[in-house]
Amino acid sequence: MQMTIFTLPISMILFFVLFFGIGFILNMLLRMSWIMAIIFPVVALLIIDKVRFIEYFTNTGEAFSSLGHELSQLVTVDILILSSGLAGAIVAGIVIKMLRKKGYQMF
Numbered sequence: 001m002q003m004t005i006f007t008l009p010i011s012m013i014l015f016f017v018l019f020f021g022i023g024f025i026l027n028m029l030l031r032m033s034w035i036m037a038i039i040f041p042v043v044a045l046l047i048i049d050k051v052r053f054i055e056y057f058t059n060t061g062e063a064f065s066s067l068g069h070e071l072s073q074l075v076t077v078d079i080l081i082l083s084s085g086l087a088g089a090i091v092a093g094i095v096i097k098m099l100r101k102k103g104y105q106m107f
Helices: 007-030 035-048 060-072 076-101
Strands: none
Touching: 007 035, 007 076, 035 060, 035 076
């Protein structure tokens, strides 16, 4: 599938907003500022890999081999989109820290 010049920025913005929102909500509920930034690599690997999660425990060798192959096949567009999701998760942690510092008890 080809990604057009219009699709890339929209995808990057969507991933940023998606992971910012999820990170912000998790930070409010769990009161852990960097929870989404810590969880993000696992979520990204689940997005990238086509192996079921349980196979990492039942068929470890093949699952990690498949993961390595999928990681080596990532193109620049995929890396940019996933990086914008990581940036959203990190910005959510920064925003929560700033809000707590300014005295907002809910956050």
